[in-house]
Amino acid sequence: MSKVKIAAVADLHVKEDRSVSYTELFSEISRVADVLVIAGDLTDLGKPAEAELLVSDLKSCTIPVVAVLGNHDHQCNAVEEISSILVKAGVHLLDGQTVEIAGVEFAGTKGFIGGFGRHMLGAFGEAAIKTMVSESVDEAMRLENALRTAKTPRALVVLHYAPIAETVAGEPKEIYPFLGSSRLAETIDRFEVSAVVHGHAHKGVYEGQTPGGAPVFNVATHVEKPTGRPYAILEL
Numbered sequence: 001m002s003k004v005k006i007a008a009v010a011d012l013h014v015k016e017d018r019s020v021s022y023t024e025l026f027s028e029i030s031r032v033a034d035v036l037v038i039a040g041d042l043t044d045l046g047k048p049a050e051a052e053l054l055v056s057d058l059k060s061c062t063i064p065v066v067a068v069l070g071n072h073d074h075q076c077n078a079v080e081e082i083s084s085i086l087v088k089a090g091v092h093l094l095d096g097q098t099v100e101i102a103g104v105e106f107a108g109t110k111g112f113i114g115g116f117g118r119h120m121l122g123a124f125g126e127a128a129i130k131t132m133v134s135e136s137v138d139e140a141m142r143l144e145n146a147l148r149t150a151k152t153p154r155a156l157v158v159l160h161y162a163p164i165a166e167t168v169a170g171e172p173k174e175i176y177p178f179l180g181s182s183r184l185a186e187t188i189d190r191f192e193v194s195a196v197v198h199g200h201a202h203k204g205v206y207e208g209q210t211p212g213g214a215p216v217f218n219v220a221t222h223v224e225k226p227t228g229r230p231y232a233i234l235e236l
Helices: 023-032 048-058 079-088 127-148 173-178 182-188
Strands: 005-009 035-039 065-068 097-101 104-108 155-158 195-198 207-209 215-218 232-235
Touching: 005 023, 023 035, 023 048, 035 104, 035 155, 035 195, 048 079, 065 104, 065 155, 097 127, 104 127, 127 155, 127 182, 195 232
Parallel strands: 005 035, 035 065, 104 155, 155 195, 195 215
Antiparallel strands: 005 232, 097 104, 207 215
16 A cells, blocks of 8 residues: 655645745645645634635645644634634544545544643632533544444544644643643544644644654644644555
8 A cells, every 4th residue: 555645734824914935835735745744723813714825825735635633723713714714725633533535544633731741630629610621522532432332443633632742842831731631642642643743833843643653744834843844644
């Protein structure tokens, strides 16, 4: 079975003022990869107009596009409209689902906060804390439900929030609980997964692995990658 080249990037933060265009980048990616993955924060403030600008730039992308939303995409409470714009443009937008492309199963969800390892937040105390933990558990369950439907052992997990602390290293330790959750890694390690990509931690590091050994890559545009470009290339 031939390998599939996947270009993965996150945190594009497309702004309404069109201060940055990704047309040339998407054209470049189309020449070097078979699939483009965008791991959240496609827009800067979650405005439909920003999603429209992204879709305009994506016209230069001639390969399939898989994406999940990030926290910035939720800012203006227009998730349904943003999602509709992206899906109508042909983006495979994942929220607890999978899509198979070229023999690779892409399983995706946004993920959520909660912290890592023995510092992970528990559902104890005020109702607000319990609600927060419940949301984190729900996102992990969305991912689990997606992975249960995977039909091929070649699986790429697409998240926005980090599943491990290793790839957020470089961010202030005080904000680690807001960058991801070990619940995601616990879910991933119950399945056969080829790799995991995420964003969100702009000052994090590129590579790490789950406790079970699944490779994890922080593909935020701000993170230095082996390609020397804003995107990483993974071969599965």
